[in-house]
Amino acid sequence: MQRSLTIDPEKCTGCLQCEMACSFENEGNFNPSKSRIKVFTFHEEGRFVPYTCTQCDEAWCMQACPVDAIKMNFTTGAMEVNEQTCVGCKVCTIACPFGTVNYNVDTGKVVKCDLCGGDPACATACPTQAITYVDASATGLDKMRVWASKTDNAQATT
């Protein structure tokens, strides 16, 4: 059963443990600026919104890559960056309309969420279940998916 990250901003307290866990899992240190999941703060509303790649079907990053460095992991459904192949051209970072592929100046490669190979550290670390890793068919990603279709530059005529 394929699973995906589900984010419920209503439950987020802004504790940033997801960012810490992501950074530690992927970079080996606690550096939220290197995290692939980000919590955005809306001070006036007292609202926190954790945000990362939805592994969208359109996969603009994968389509835009000129050297075939982004591929789908068929087990997890995640689009993964092959660091050996990535040349660091950054075309994927501008092609992703969600802004969830970023360039890492230190490595000269791009980074994005890869669902930690099927055991996302952010979901494990989240104390309030604002981030969960559940059956893909039951998630609330629909809003973003619907929006994703708006970004498509093609229009089916039938």
Place this chain on the structure above:
Amino acid sequence: MKHLIIGAGPAGVVAAETLRKLDKNASITILGDEPEPPYSRMAIPYLLIDNIDEQGTYLRKDQDYFKTQSIDVVVGRAESLDPVNKTVKVAGGDALPYDKVLVATGSRPIKPPVPGIDHEKVTSCWTLEDARKITSGIQQGAPVVLIGAGFIGCIILEALVSAGADLTVVEMGNRMVPRMLDEKCGSLLETWCQNKGVNVMTSTTVTAIEPSGDRVLVKTSDGAEVEAELVISAAGVKPNADFLEGSGVKLIDGGIEIDEFMQSSVDGVYAAGDVAYGRDFSTGEFGIQAIQPTAVDHARLAANNMHKHGSIRHRGSVLMNVLDTMGLISASYGQWEGVEGGDSAELLDENNFRYIQLQFDQDRLVGANTLGLTQHVGVLRGLIQGKFHLGHWKQKLMDNPLLLMEAYLAATQAS
């Protein structure tokens, strides 16, 4: 069904793959005029700087890939197209038959009209062969002149400098990358390069290239004379459509006029990528974008319509570019020059080479330039292409253009 694709760049390869997904039995042939397997010109800067080898530039890495997809890759240059007999004549070879043909021949470097431009010390930077010539032509301390500080010129600066070149850049425009970056952005980039020891001459043209012993002497419009071991000409590109002369395929500004189904003025002849005069998302107007994401968009759409004409309509591609010039990253989107009557917002940190400007049409984002921004840049595309009415978030962005992600989340996740 016999599909012929002329051009082995990203547009050609993506079109072939898309056609294969749509039709398991179709005959699919890619005709390319370079001897290497299909490769990406986008990767050449990283080859020049030695981060990858030539294989690293290949569009698909598995050497049997095209064979396993039953896609024939043929080396040869298209000489002419005969839409009556539905054939494409290959130089020094046969006429290849087709039912549907895609012209994805890309573009080629413009040769500036300068006396001496054909000297053997002058090269373009476009093909793998050019890359080899550049790599072998630069020794430590060698004086090198780069004509043009456009996208290609800027993206190879770091490779040239790290190879030891003593570099002079001559740019006709009043700033670096004038077709992608606004005045502030381009000027900051110039300062950045000067600080790194590159001699940048803007508002200057090369007037002559003359032999001078083992080197050449490059003369400029402001009277300067610069000796060079190697001259790299990166003065822009133009569509590769000359071979269509006499075919009846209509050209505009040298590119192929296409309709919303990616078909040219001739039935069964489609175009994609740098050679296609396609629709721009922001303006709705047609023109040549010559960028990687657009080439791939075009290819996917053209392939669908080659398979079943009329199946998918092209609504236009968003103009977008990202450029790394000696470590300073710039990006541009959509109508970055602004629109009539529209507001703009900007934030500048000159000392740290950081800059962002946003362009609005009423309360929608329509364009942007950024310098030194590497996080969440893509959301600019999301905001532009989603055509979101930003409401009160427009004012927040006017006050602080860096609140892009917040504005985007507010627009998309509002309950």
